[in-house]
Each structure stands twice: as C-alpha cells, then as structure tokens.
Amino acid sequence: MKKQAIIVGLDGGTFTLIDEFIKEGELPFFAYLKENGVFSRMRSVDQQTRVPISPTIWTSLATGKRAEKHNIKSFFNLQQDIKSARLFEIFNHYGYTVGNFGWELTWPPEDYGAFNIPCNMARDNSTIPSKASPVQEMRKRSKKKGLNIISNASLFLRLFNLGVGINSLLKTSMDVLRKGDKRTRQFNNLINGSSVNFQVFRHLYKEFKPDIAFYFIPITDSGAHYFWKYYDEKNFPDIDAEKRKKYGDFLRKIYIEADRQLKKIFEMNEDALLFVISDHGMQPIMEGSFETISLRAKKFLEIAQIENKVELYHVGLNCVINVKEKSGIDSKFLYNFFKSIKINTLNKQFFEIVEMDNTGRIFLKVLQKDKGDYDNADFDSLEVRIGGNVCKFTELVELNDLERSADHDEWGIFMHYSKECKKKGKLDDSEIYDFLPTLLSAMDLPSAEDFDGKSLIVTDSGGLKNIPTYDFLVKHTPAEKESDDSYVKDELKRLGYMKDE
Ligand SMILES: [Zn+2]
Structure with missing residues (x-):
C-alpha cells in the first residue's frame, strides 16, 4: 500500500521550551512523540550565509541542499529563482498528491494535486482551490485592523464554509480582540488566528486526502519573540511581578495550542508518517526592546506621486517595488530617485537600502536607528525632501517597538x-x-546523489539505489544570472552575523 505522510512545520520550535513544558506536564502529545518516536536537534544555519533566513532554510528543507545549489539566499527571492527540485515536484513525479498549507516560497500557488495555501509572504490571496482564499484574506485584514463580524460577514460566512467553527469566528472578531492591552491582544490574535488556520487545514485535508500534507504553525516563533521574557524569570529577573503574572503564561499556552493541534493532526490519519520540523530554534536575548522604523507605503507613494505607476509590498521592514507595465517610468530612473530622497535635517539618505536586481525590482528600507544615524534627533522635527517636496518625517514612517526578548x-x-x-x-x-x-527513505523512495544530507533513519528500503539528481523536475525558468547579494550581506552585518570586511 502507498504510504502517506504529514509534515508539521513548527516555526522556531525549540527543545529548550518543549522539554521544559513537558517537564511541567503541559505537552502530552510532544511527550508521546518523544517517547514513541525518534527526535534530534536539527541544525539550521546555512553553511554559506551562516544566518537563519527563513526562505533559505525552508528551501533547504524542501530540496535537501545548501543555498549555493538551490539559489535562495534572501527574503526577496521568488519561487521561480529556485534551481533545485523541491519535495512537491519529487512526490508528484512518483504519483503522490501534495497538499501545502504555508510552506515558504509557494506563491503564486502551483497545483500539486491537492490544495495549496501559499506562505505568509504571498502577495495576493490566491489559493488552490480558490474557495480557500478567505484564509489568506483573513490573515491580511486581521493584521491591519482586526476583524469585525458585522462588516466582515461575507468573509466569516466563507470561513464557516471552510470548516471554521462559529466559536472561533466570534473570538476572531474585533470586539473581543479590542479588550485588554497590546500584549494580551497580540496573544489572542496569535492563538485565534492559528486556530482558524488549523480548522481550514483540517477541512482541506479531509476533502482532498493528499498523500503528503504540510501544515505550518507560525505562532511558536512570534510567541517566543514577544513573550519569552515574561515566562523566563531566571534570564529576565527585572520584569515586574504584575506583568509576569499577566503575561507569564502566554508562551506556555502557545506551545499548548501547538500540542493540541499536533494531536488532532495525528488523529486525522494515524497511519500516516508524522514529521515535526522547525526551521531554527529560539533563544533569549538580553538587550531587551528595540525600535524599528517602517515606511507608511501608501502615504509615501502618494507624496512621491507614483501611486499609480508602481506596486509596493512589505517583507518585514523591507519593501519591494515593481514598476507597473506601461507606466512610462524606467526602474533605473526610479532607483536613482529613491537614492536622492534625503532626511533634510540630518543630511542623510532616507532609505538606508536601495537595491535593484536584474529584473528591475527595487528593494528598500528606511534608515534604522540601530547604528546611531539619528543621533537622538527628535523625530517630530525631522523633514524629508522628496524631489521638490518637503514633508514631515513622521508622516512617512511608523515607529514600532518590537520589544523582542x-x-x-x-x-x-x-x-x-x-x-x-x-x-x-x-x-x-x-x-x-x-x-x-x-522523508524519502521513510516513504521508500530513492535519494539523490546531489543531496547535501543523509537519511536519519534506516528503513526496509535501505537498499534502494540513489538516483543522480531530481533537478530534471525543476519547472521554473531559472534567473538569467546570479543576482546581486550585497543586500543580504548588508543585512547579515546589521544583524551581527557577519563582520565588516
Ligand atoms: Zn522569528
């Protein structure tokens, strides 16, 4: 009989927390997996870039290869830049259907024989089947303004038809989220959003019964970024008692939610092989809070008078700009225009990064605080010169205190x-x-000689002969030439992963 597998991606999942919470008796299913299955710490740092960048890591997980082979080296790479076959194509090749919910770099969605819900960097709401798009719509809307059950009635109805329970829909509605302070709202948002995602995944799984399914749980990453310090008294002794009491349970509860979802996934198909993987771990950082500056894109495009000529989307703090067809502007011109924008008062470039790749995409990011460029200037007094216009700095940007711990x-x-x-x-x-x-050996399928890893388990198929490569399955047209990676290097230096040359 054909084997089936379910892979769960636990973003930032770490045994540091899992083991701790198991000890407290809080994660019964993780405990079950550790006792009855195999587990290992999985090292994620890419040997070449030496930094955990999610798209790079997920592509390595999908291809069994290092970044220099699969070619994904930055947040800005697109699916078509991938030069190696991923598990989707490989399993399709052997006649297996694949359902994806959230694997990095899966936009625009391709048809792997079941459902395909692209990653959270997707630039529109397209999904396969298209009736699943409300789950993407919800993700984007709730990020911005939250969701009101009345004004979003049609969205809620479509989510209901995708298997989401009334209770979850009510909880997700703005009225409930509005209660409490910022941290509490953040927490509720994570838990409720994840529960909605899970219900849609389960609904699609039952409908399509894919041979291979992937489901992504992102809240373990965000939860650790935001809430670690409230939980960890040993490393953060200075957190005041009231806050610790209020938020100290959040990180634990996020792992409990992941445990609950995992158990339900297991029960959906107990014959399937179950894999739980993470792209990296998490550790406490002591520096405390740091503030970032992001662009108010709509306002900026309006003032620069290019709102009808370009499309702009955010990748975290970074923005990617595409010149629209027939807009009459040249991306080279635009690139120089962005470079010329100055913070008048400081006489510094407004955008700290302006890069252009060989397809004319422009990447930029507002000058950040961490290198001391603002010199403690009062943000309210700063002005920005855009071409002939001068406007207030605070009109163009938003300050975010990430308070990561x-x-x-x-x-x-x-x-x-x-x-x-x-x-x-x-x-x-x-x-x-x-x-x-x-994964391949567990499924009794051959490995390839150009993989950079080896199977961690021995199966009956151990005698299977390797094939030289799966790369003949790559459908995308590879990029014409190596794209410039100085942006990535810059990022690495900023993050402290790489020294200045
Ligand atoms: Zn993260």
Whole structure:
C-alpha cells in the first residue's frame, strides 16, 4: 500500500521550551512523540550565509541542499529563482498528491494535486482551490485592523464554509480582540488566528486526502519573540511581578495550542508518517526592546506621486517595488530617485537600502536607528525632501517597538513517529539537509546523489539505489544570472552575523 505522510512545520520550535513544558506536564502529545518516536536537534544555519533566513532554510528543507545549489539566499527571492527540485515536484513525479498549507516560497500557488495555501509572504490571496482564499484574506485584514463580524460577514460566512467553527469566528472578531492591552491582544490574535488556520487545514485535508500534507504553525516563533521574557524569570529577573503574572503564561499556552493541534493532526490519519520540523530554534536575548522604523507605503507613494505607476509590498521592514507595465517610468530612473530622497535635517539618505536586481525590482528600507544615524534627533522635527517636496518625517514612517526578548538560534527540531519505525529515542544531531533524504527513505523512495544530507533513519528500503539528481523536475525558468547579494550581506552585518570586511 502507498504510504502517506504529514509534515508539521513548527516555526522556531525549540527543545529548550518543549522539554521544559513537558517537564511541567503541559505537552502530552510532544511527550508521546518523544517517547514513541525518534527526535534530534536539527541544525539550521546555512553553511554559506551562516544566518537563519527563513526562505533559505525552508528551501533547504524542501530540496535537501545548501543555498549555493538551490539559489535562495534572501527574503526577496521568488519561487521561480529556485534551481533545485523541491519535495512537491519529487512526490508528484512518483504519483503522490501534495497538499501545502504555508510552506515558504509557494506563491503564486502551483497545483500539486491537492490544495495549496501559499506562505505568509504571498502577495495576493490566491489559493488552490480558490474557495480557500478567505484564509489568506483573513490573515491580511486581521493584521491591519482586526476583524469585525458585522462588516466582515461575507468573509466569516466563507470561513464557516471552510470548516471554521462559529466559536472561533466570534473570538476572531474585533470586539473581543479590542479588550485588554497590546500584549494580551497580540496573544489572542496569535492563538485565534492559528486556530482558524488549523480548522481550514483540517477541512482541506479531509476533502482532498493528499498523500503528503504540510501544515505550518507560525505562532511558536512570534510567541517566543514577544513573550519569552515574561515566562523566563531566571534570564529576565527585572520584569515586574504584575506583568509576569499577566503575561507569564502566554508562551506556555502557545506551545499548548501547538500540542493540541499536533494531536488532532495525528488523529486525522494515524497511519500516516508524522514529521515535526522547525526551521531554527529560539533563544533569549538580553538587550531587551528595540525600535524599528517602517515606511507608511501608501502615504509615501502618494507624496512621491507614483501611486499609480508602481506596486509596493512589505517583507518585514523591507519593501519591494515593481514598476507597473506601461507606466512610462524606467526602474533605473526610479532607483536613482529613491537614492536622492534625503532626511533634510540630518543630511542623510532616507532609505538606508536601495537595491535593484536584474529584473528591475527595487528593494528598500528606511534608515534604522540601530547604528546611531539619528543621533537622538527628535523625530517630530525631522523633514524629508522628496524631489521638490518637503514633508514631515513622521508622516512617512511608523515607529514600532518590537520589544523582542528572544531571537533565532541555529538549533531547530526534528521529530518523527510512525507505527512501523522500530527505533525510538534521541538521534545524533542532524542538519536541515537531512530532512528530505529522511522523508524519502521513510516513504521508500530513492535519494539523490546531489543531496547535501543523509537519511536519519534506516528503513526496509535501505537498499534502494540513489538516483543522480531530481533537478530534471525543476519547472521554473531559472534567473538569467546570479543576482546581486550585497543586500543580504548588508543585512547579515546589521544583524551581527557577519563582520565588516
Ligand atoms: Zn522569528
């Protein structure tokens, strides 16, 4: 009989927290997996870039290869830049259907024989099947203004038809989220959003019964970034008692929600091989809060008078700008225009990064505070010169206090359970490149000689002959030439992962 597999991506999942919460008796299903399956710390740092960048890591997990082979090196890469076959194409090649919910770099969605809900960097709401698009719509709307059940009645109805319960819809509605302070709202938002996603995934899984399914849980990453310090008294002794009492449980509850979803996923198909993987781990950082500056895109395009000529989308703090067809402007011209925009009062460039790639896409980011460029200037007094116009700095930007108390580290997780897996317990440390070879061997399919990893488990198919490569399956037209990666290097230096040359 054909085997089936379900892969759960636990963003930023770390044994540091899992083991702690298991000890407290809070994660029964994770405990079950550790006891009855195999697990390993999975090292995520890419050997070349030495920094955990999600699109790079997820593409390594999907291809079994390092970044220099698969070609995804930055947040700005697109699906068509990938030069190696991913698990989607490989399983399709052997006649397996694949359902995806949230794998990085899956926009625009391609048809792998079941459903495909693109990652959270998707630039529009397209999904396969298209009736699933409300889940993307919800994600975008709730980020901006929250959701009101009355004004979003049609969206709620469509989510209901995708299997989302009334209770979840009510909880997701703005009226409930408005209660409480910023941290509490953030927490409710994460939990409720994740629960809606999960219900849609389960609905699609039952409808399509894919041979291979992937489901992404992002809240373990955001939850750790925001709430670690309230939970961890040892590393953060200065948090005041009232806050600790109020928020101290949030991170734990996020893992409990992940545990609950995992158990339900397992119960959906107990014969399927279950994999739980993360793209990196998390660790506490002591620097405390840091403030970032993001562009108010709509206002900026309006003042620059290019709102009808370009499309702009955010990737975190960074913006990507595409010149629309027949707009009559040249991207080279635009690139120089962005470079010429100055913060008058400081006589500094408004955009700290302005890069253009060989397809004419422009990447930019507002000058940040961390290198001391603002020199403690009063933001209200700053002015920006855009061409012939002068406007207030605060009109163009938004200040965000991220108040992060944890950041990514290189040790992610790998967990695997199947009825037939004889081995149990802890395996040697592994690497992200090992995931695809492991998945293939567990499914009794051959590995490829150009993989950078090896299978972590021994199966009956151990004698299968490797094939040289799966890359003949790559459908996308590869980029014409290597894109300039100085932007990435710049980012790495900023993040402290790379020293100035
Ligand atoms: Zn993160």
